Amino acid sequence: IAAQFGPKPLAGRHALVTAGPTHEPIDPVRFIGNHSSGKQGFAIAAALAAAGARVTLVAGPVHLATPAGVTRIDVMTARQMQAACEAALPADIAVMVAAVADWRAEAAPAKLKKDGSGPPPLSLTENPDILAGIGHHARRPALVVGFAAETGDLIAHASAKRLKKGADWIVANDVSEGVFGSDHTHVQLITAAGPEDWGPTPKQAVAERLAGRIARHFDGTP
Ligand code: CTP
Ligand code: CA
Numbered sequence: 001i002a003a004q005f006g007p008k009p010l011a012g013r014h015a016l017v018t019a020g021p022t023h024e025p026i027d028p029v030r031f032i033g034n035h036s037s038g039k040q041g042f043a044i045a046a047a048l049a050a051a052g053a054r055v056t057l058v059a060g061p062v063h064l065a066t067p068a069g070v071t072r073i074d075v076m077t078a079r080q081m082q083a084a085c086e087a088a089l090p091a092d093i094a095v096m097v098a099a100v101a102d103w104r105a106e107a108a109p110a111k112l113k114k115d116g117s118g119p120p121p122l123s124l125t126e127n128p129d130i131l132a133g134i135g136h137h138a139r140r141p142a143l144v145v146g147f148a149a150e151t152g153d154l155i156a157h158a159s160a161k162r163l164k165k166g167a168d169w170i171v172a173n174d175v176s177e178g179v180f181g182s183d184h185t186h187v188q189l190i191t192a193a194g195p196e197d198w199g200p201t202p203k204q205a206v207a208e209r210l211a212g213r214i215a216r217h218f219d220g221t222p
Contacts, residue, residue, distance in 0.1 A: 008052025009215035015053040016091040016141065017045040018098035018130065020060030022078045025107040026122065034099050038062030039183065040147075041097030043207035045070045048093070051211045056088040060098055078104065078127035085130055093214055094141040096131040096167075099149065103127060135166025143217055145169045145210070148190075151176040158190045168192070171210065189213070 019041020023031040038059060045057040046067035055070045058081055066072045073088070075081045078100045085094075103124035112120050131146045146167040148158040151174070158172035170190040186200040189210075198209065 009219060010048060010093075010211075011052035013053045013092040013218065014090070015045075015048045015055045015093040015095065015214075016058070016085060016088045016134075017041055017048065017055060017095045018058045018060075018081060018085065018100075019045065020062040020064075021099045022060045022081055022101045022127075023076050024078065024101045024104035024127070025076075026105045027108040027110065027112045029111055032101055032103065032105060033061075034101065036060070036062075036099035038064050040185065040203045040206065041095075042067060043204050044095055044097060044210060047207040047211035048095070048214070051215055053093065056091070058084045058088065058098070077101075078130065082128050082130045082133060085134060089134075089137070089139045089141075091141045092218070093143045093145070094131075094134050095145045095210070095214075096134065097147050098130070100130055101127060129165065131167060132165040140166070143168055143214060145171065145214075148172045149175040155188060155190065155195045158188065159195070162190050171206070 020038035021034045021036040023033045025031050042064050045055050049055045049067060049069040057070050057072045059072055059074050061076055073084045075084050104127055105122050105124055135144045144167045146165055148161050148170050150157045150172060154172050154174050158170045162170040172188045172190055174186055183202055185203050185206060187198045187206055189196045189198060
């Protein structure tokens with residue numbers, strides 16, 4: 001990035017990044033979660049900070065060090081993540097990498113016990129879509145980037161998500177290939193112009209390439 005634009009192409013820009021899973025409590029000791037490691041989102045936050053942006057990283061429960069120069073806000077649930085994102089606006093750039101739990105349960109106030117009457121029923125409620133909220137927000141960032149984890153027809157599913165959620169770009173991952181927790185991934189960048197195959201790459205390289213692409217977007221270079 002530095003060779004192309006000088007050392008701080010995103011100086012003066014505020015970037016909001018979400019990363020990691022969310023945990024939705026069932027009772028005081030159990031939760032619904034997923035296998036997101038947070039590595040991709042943290043790498044993107046680091047790359048945007050290295051490019052000069054002021055970065056607010058809203059992180060779900062992960063075991064990762066905060067990248068240099070990044071302001072981190074730790075949250076547990078999707079609704080907390082949404083509130084933290086709203087509070088972080090205005091931003092110029094939003095990159096929503098978190099694997100937000102799609103559903104939450106109504107958390108029991110006390111630990112659920114085996115009482116001989118069989119497993120407790122779990123009644124699930126859909127969580128708010130944080131990316132769609134930001135993509136359609138009155139104070140929408142100028143550039144909104146989402147991620148999509150898909151199996152099956154990657155490009156069709158991700159392109160539909162781009163439109164539905166009001167995102168400019170979607171970074172689409174084929175998760176049938178064992179991406180979670182890995183340092184490697186295979187992504188397509190979906191823009192209004194269509195898909196670009198970035199091939200199999202380390203997550204670190206995806207972060208740097210995306211930050212470079214964002215810098216170019218604000219620089220006005222096509
Ligand atoms: N996302 C979000 N809030 C949610 C669900 C997803 O902000 N409640 C964001 C993710 O951070 C990601 C994008 O939406 O940037 C796509 O997430 P994904 O799970 O692939 O899409 P969903 O809309 O949840 O659809 P599904 O899981 O049913 O494929
Ligand atoms: Ca989902």
